[in-house]
Amino acid sequence: QVQLVQSGAEVKKPGASVKVSCKASGYTFTTYYMHWVRQAPGQGLQWMSMINPSGGAAIYPQFQGRVTMTRDTSTSTVNMVLSSLTSEDTAVYYCASGGRGGAFDIWGQGTMVSVSS
Amino acid sequence: EIVLTQSPGTLSLSPGERATLSCRASQSVGSNYLAWYQQKPGQAPRLLIYHASSRAADIPDRFTGSGSGTDFTLTISRLEPEDFAVYYCQQYAGSLPWTFGQGTKVDIK
Numbered sequence: 001q002v003q004l005v006q007s008g009a010e011v012k013k014p015g016a017s018v019k020v021s022c023k024a025s026g027y028t029f030t031t032y033y034m035h036w037v038r039q040a041p042g043q044g045l046q047w048m049s050m051i052n053p054s055g056g057a058a059i060y061p062q063f064q065g066r067v068t069m070t071r072d073t074s075t076s077t078v079n080m081v082l083s084s085l086t087s088e089d090t091a092v093y094y095c096a097s098g099g100r101g102g103a104f105d106i107w108g109q110g111t112m113v114s115v116s117s
Numbered sequence: 118e119i120v121l122t123q124s125p126g127t128l129s130l131s132p133g134e135r136a137t138l139s140c141r142a143s144q145s146v147g148s149n150y151l152a153w154y155q156q157k158p159g160q161a162p163r164l165l166i167y168h169a170s171s172r173a174a175d176i177p178d179r180f181t182g183s184g185s186g187t188d189f190t191l192t193i194s195r196l197e198p199e200d201f202a203v204y205y206c207q208q209y210a211g212s213l214p215w216t217f218g219q220g221t222k223v224d225i226k
Contacts (some may be wrong), residue, residue, distance in 0.1 A: 034216040035215075037162075045154075045162065045217040047206055049210035061213045094161055102209045105174070110161055 002026035004095050004108035007064075011114045017083040020111045022095030029076035030054040032099040036069070036080050038091040045090075051078055051097070061067075085115045119144055119208050123218035129226040136193040138221045140206035144185045147210035153182055153191045156220075157202045165204075166191065193223075201225050 007021040037049040049060035051069045053076075058069040068071065068081040078095060093111045096104035120143040124191040130136055140151070149169040154162035164173040166182035169189055179194040193200055 037217075041166055044220045045156075045207075046216040047217065049206075051214075059213065064156070068225060096162075098209070100152075100167045100171075102150060102172060103173075104154075104162070105164045105167075107161035107163070 002106055003088075004097060004106055006093075006095060006108040009112040009114070012085050012102060014086055014117055016085050016115075017081055019081045019111050020077055020090075020093050020095075020113070022078045022080075022108050024076040024078075027097075029073060029101070030055075031096045031104075034043065034071070034078045035096045035098055035104060037094045037096055037104070038086065039094070040091040043091075048093075049080065053078065055069045080114055082113075087115050089113065091113045118192040118210060118214060118218055119146065119210070121208060121216055121218035123204075123206060123209075123221045125221060126219075127222045127224060129224055130196055131200055131226045132196050134196050136191075136196055136223055138193075138199075138204055140184075140189040140191070140218050140224075142187040142189070142208060146189075146208045147212070149185050150210040151184070151189050152209060153180075153204045154207065155200075155207045156205065159185060162205065173211050177192045196223070 035050045052060040053071045060067040071078045095108040097106040099105045108111045122141045124139045151169045152165040154161040172183045203220045204223045
């Protein structure tokens with residue numbers, strides 16, 4: 001079935017980097033943009049970035065210099081690396097596919113990233 | 118950046134009642150690219166409505182989206198027990214960053 005499966009929870013120290021992966025299955029990976037959305041504990045949703053799985057172009061207007069997004073079409077996987085972590089980056093990170101005219105119809109299960117010294 | 122303001126913050130209702138949730142944008146949302154999501158504790162959001170009024174796959178018809186420009190509404194005609202959750206609106210029009218509202222919690226009265 002159509003699904004996005006994310007990598008497991010991470011615990012990092014301030015200043016470190018974290019890599020979160022998202023593997024797509026059940027549809028043509030290159031058809032829809034993939035997005036990253038995060039949710040701090042008890043807070044709302046924040047859109048972070050998006051990547052075109054076909055050409056690889058990525059956009060992350062609010063995280064310039066801290067986010068790197070890549071994709072591997074051979075494994076239908078999108079990776080996001082967030083660097084220079086602070087406690088404010090503690091959140092659940094979701095990948096989501098923009099398959100409904102751009103709206104996010106398929107979501108990963110979420111990856112908890114905790115940043116603590 | 119388009120700021121989305123949802124109201125009310127919390128809606129306390131009983132099963133069977135009608136719920137009306139509002140989402141107001143700080144500027145017009147291009148092509149009415151406005152979506153609504155439902156989120157339950159410990160779960161990823163689920164798409165309910167896209168393009169302001171199109172129901173996503175397998176979404177019951179008690180969920181209706183309406184509005185255009187800067188004012189949008191999600192209506193749940195008769196609340197079922199599984200509808201008590203947090204609801205977010207989101208704009209995905211051309212202007213980046215794409216943004217979410219702060220959410221409306223629908224809880225049991």
